[in-house]
Amino acid sequence: MKRAFPALLLVATLSGCATSWVVDSDVKSFSAIDTVPAGATYRFERLPSQQANGERQASLEAMAAAALEQVGLRRDDANPRYTAQISARVTTTLSPWADPWLWDGPFGYGYGYGPYGYGRRWYGGGWYGAPVIPQASNPWYEREVGVVLRELGSNRVVYETRARNDGPYTASAAVLPVMFQAALQGFPKPPEGVRRVNIELPTAKKQQ
Structure with missing residues (x-):
């Protein structure tokens, strides 16, 4: 069943007419590591289907790279410690409020x-x-992003995480980068089970 409230909330701030935009994501992560070496590096890895759509995949990787950098992972294609496989989908359905x-x-x-x-x-x-x-009318957008980290050499998956979000706004260019941040929150030792991660954005980005 659909959630009782829209996944993208407009919340009034104390400053009066100004509003903030909260992107709420349901996140589930699996980790096989306790710590990550300082300055750990990675390179992106693409599936054959992702290679066939290189421009779109490059855009998703740029979104994920910012989130990976926030948790201490640095991209280095020449000398990586890990590989990062990035995925995302956006599906349009009928609004649950229709x-x-x-x-x-x-x-x-x-x-x-x-x-x-x-x-x-x-x-x-x-x-x-x-x-x-x-x-x-009244479309509803269901989104999901995923990150899979593998250790080079052993090819062992050391971290897997996914974030899901749905709501009435078309602003995937603003929502997907925030979802990657949510997916990596708590890296490398995230809480167990599904958790809600809320990240606030300026309201102006709603229409992007």
Whole structure:
């Protein structure tokens, strides 16, 4: 089931009309290491499907690189200690707040009940029963990012983390970098289980 509240919250600040934008992510991480050497290095690793879409993957890697740097990992393609595999997806679905029983057709709005269940009311004709089709407006965006770190030499996975978020805004360019930060929060010893990570952004980035 959908969460009871939108995943992207607009919260009023104490300064009056100013608002802040909170991106909330559900994060789950798995770690096989307790500490990371100071100045540890990495290079990006791409799957064949990611190599085929190099421009998009490079954009995602740039987002992830900023988050990796914040937790003490430095990119060094010539002398890496780890490899980092980056993934992300954005899926558009019908908003959980949309009314699935409301029609907006050539005969206007209406509710009805007939042999096929709730459906469209044909005003004036008194006929009910066309199967209902939910409105396609009010899209909802489901996002997920992932980071997998492997130790070079042994090829052992030492860290795996994913962050999920959903909400009504199209601003993936602003949301995905923050989700990578959330995914890496607590590195290299994150809490167990699924946790909620909230990161605040300026409201202006909502429309990016």
